Amino acid sequence: MIEIKDLRKSFESKVVLDGVDLTIEKGKITVIIGRSGEGKSVLIKHIIGLLRPDSGKIMLDDVEITALKEREFNGMRKRFGMLFQGAALFDSMTVSENVGFPLVEHTDLNEEDVLKIVKEKLRRVGLEGVEDLMPAELSGGMKKRVGLARAIVMDPEIVLFDEPTAGLDPIMSDSIGDLVLETQRALQTTYIVITHDITLTYKIADKIAMLHEGRIIEQGSVEEMKANRNPIVRQFLEGRAQGPIKVY
Amino acid sequence: MIREYLEEVGRKTEYVINSAGAIAIMLAQAVMYTFVPPIKLRNMFKQMEFVGVESLFVVILTGTFTGMVLALQSFNALKRFGAESLVAPTVALSMARELGPVLTGLMVTGRAGSAMATELGTMRVSEQIDALVTMAVNPIKYLVVPRVVAGVLMFPVLTIISDFVGVVGGYIVGVKFLGINSGVYIARTLDFVNVHDIFYGLKKSLAFGLITATVACFHGFYAKGGAEGVGRAATSSVVMGSVLILVSDYLLSSIMSY
Numbered sequence: 421m422i423e424i425k426d427l428r429k430s431f432e433s434k435v436v437l438d439g440v441d442l443t444i445e446k447g448k449i450t451v452i453i454g455r456s457g458e459g460k461s462v463l464i465k466h467i468i469g470l471l472r473p474d475s476g477k478i479m480l481d482d483v484e485i486t487a488l489k490e491r492e493f494n495g496m497r498k499r500f501g502m503l504f505q506g507a508a509l510f511d512s513m514t515v516s517e518n519v520g521f522p523l524v525e526h527t528d529l530n531e532e533d534v535l536k537i538v539k540e541k542l543r544r545v546g547l548e549g550v551e552d553l554m555p556a557e558l559s560g561g562m563k564k565r566v567g568l569a570r571a572i573v574m575d576p577e578i579v580l581f582d583e584p585t586a587g588l589d590p591i592m593s594d595s596i597g598d599l600v601l602e603t604q605r606a607l608q609t610t611y612i613v614i615t616h617d618i619t620l621t622y623k624i625a626d627k628i629a630m631l632h633e634g635r636i637i638e639q640g641s642v643e644e645m646k647a648n649r650n651p652i653v654r655q656f657l658e659g660r661a662q663g664p665i666k667v668y
Numbered sequence: 669m670i671r672e673y674l675e676e677v678g679r680k681t682e683y684v685i686n687s688a689g690a691i692a693i694m695l696a697q698a699v700m701y702t703f704v705p706p707i708k709l710r711n712m713f714k715q716m717e718f719v720g721v722e723s724l725f726v727v728i729l730t731g732t733f734t735g736m737v738l739a740l741q742s743f744n745a746l747k748r749f750g751a752e753s754l755v756a757p758t759v760a761l762s763m764a765r766e767l768g769p770v771l772t773g774l775m776v777t778g779r780a781g782s783a784m785a786t787e788l789g790t791m792r793v794s795e796q797i798d799a800l801v802t803m804a805v806n807p808i809k810y811l812v813v814p815r816v817v818a819g820v821l822m823f824p825v826l827t828i829i830s831d832f833v834g835v836v837g838g839y840i841v842g843v844k845f846l847g848i849n850s851g852v853y854i855a856r857t858l859d860f861v862n863v864h865d866i867f868y869g870l871k872k873s874l875a876f877g878l879i880t881a882t883v884a885c886f887h888g889f890y891a892k893g894g895a896e897g898v899g900r901a902a903t904s905s906v907v908m909g910s911v912l913i914l915v916s917d918y919l920l921s922s923i924m925s926y
Contacts, residue, residue, distance in 0.1 A: 468802050497804040508799040511790075522803045580802075 421446050422467065422578070422610070427476035429462060436462050438634030439476070449604055449611040451621045453656065454631035455665065460614035461505075463631065464580045467612065468500050469493040498526060501571030501579040505586055507563040509555040509570070515542070516551035519570045526574070541569040544606075545599055561592040565599070572603060581613040585620050597623045618657055630656065632665075691886045694808065698816045698882065701809040711814040719780045719815075720822035724829070726779055730771050731830035735759055735837030738767070743846050752846070756853045757860030759838030764865045768831040769823075770917055773876035776826060777909040781884040784815055785905035788888025789898035797889070812885045819881030820874055827873035831866065872920050876913050883909045
């Protein structure tokens with residue numbers, strides 16, 4: 421279980437996170453929604469220690485991870501996987517080197533065993549025969565799949581997704597949604613997804629939390645959120661330009 | 669008007685001091701992580717190939733022509749004193765002590781330094797460096813250390829090659845074009861140049877390698893602002909690297925002459 425308590429972060433004079441409180445349950449898919457630029461990425465970057473908060477804390481089980489030193493955090497990071505918005509594949513490496521990278525860095529497995537695991541993970545994300553391609557030769561959807569394979573290659577307890585469907589067509593988005601569900605069900609991993617894709621959110625979420633003006637303003641199951649009367653939530657879920665949220 | 673000017677000066681000064689501090693910290697970390705196991709030789713060899721082997725052509729070309737033009741110009745000057753044979757040590761000493769290391773440094777900064785900054789900058793803006801961190805891999809150790817090690821090891825090697833081809837270039841012009849006796853040319857070179865002169869240049873080139881690689885890694889590593897930022901990182905790394913090479917060349921020369 422991850423507990424985020426009163427997390428605050430500003431960049432220069434701009435307040436991005438203004439006291440975020442959120443509990444993320446183990447083995448569930450928590451989707452954090454909110455407009456672009458509301459600080460969703462900033463929030464998950466705190467969970468994996470890419471950013472440090474100005475104040476507040478994040479507890480992972482009973483460990484206050486925000487208080488860990490960089491070196492101690494590295495041990496913690498092996499429990500995480502992360503899929504970046506642009507997949508962030510290393511473009512100097514082939515697909516199989518990318519997926520196998522964490523194994524090569526952190527285990528003593530030999531080349532053959534690494535390749536076996538890599539192939540198995542690639543199959544799990546629906547890719548076969550792409551091992552020797554370079555990332556530049558892949559389509560956007562394939563990059564996301566490879567990125568997901570890399571994120572789950574170490575069988576992490578928690579996987580973070582930064583806009584998994586950004587830039588994909590609706591059909592590809594739906595298939596990424598399926599993939600998220602399949603991989604999560606198989607291992608009962610904790611998934612944290614940030615997105616503004618409402619279709620995806622309804623498809624995969626066990627719990628939805630909405631980030632607005634630096635705080636979690638509402639949260640609940642898909643049904644609860646659909647029934648939520650908060651005009652800000654309504655405007656966002658229905659995708660209207662008119663409403664309490666100002667469009668700049 | 670004056671206030672704006674002062675603010676601008678203040679901003680620039682702050683930037684310079686901040687950068688100097690950040691570069692020093694990055695260098696200290698790189699030095700530390702160089703000796704922290706596990707040491708990944710594969711990455712180092714890859715960078716050494718990139719900095720060293722792939723710079724060979726441009727270094728040989730620059731070295732040869734520099735030696736040739738040195739012979740030509742010093743011949744014109746020395747002829748007036750009837751000391752044509754001193755062309756040989758002039759070329760050899762200038763190459764070994766000064767032009768070999770400096771020109772190699774500048775050329776390799778332009779070629780490899782800009783490429784390092786571009787590569788790391790692209791990795792930064794496409795979140796590949798963040799991805800390394802999330803996979804519990806230290807990006808300084810993984811990305812910066814091999815490049816700095818390659819710079820420090822390969823600059824002296826390239827400098828020796830540059831020295832050698834410079835002397836050969838000087839020999840060709842001096843002996844074949846200007847008519848200095850071949851035996852005299854070689855003898856004069858050996859008379860005046862000793863191994864200390866070569867080491868003198870190599871020590872400098874070692875420092876230049878460290879400067880180029882660290883500056884390039886710094887600009888790439890902290891690049892921001894998409895493609896434009898990556899371009900800026902490449903430009904800054906070449907400008908800053910080249911200026912620092914020239915400044916430190918003077919400083920090192922004056923320190924080493926005591």
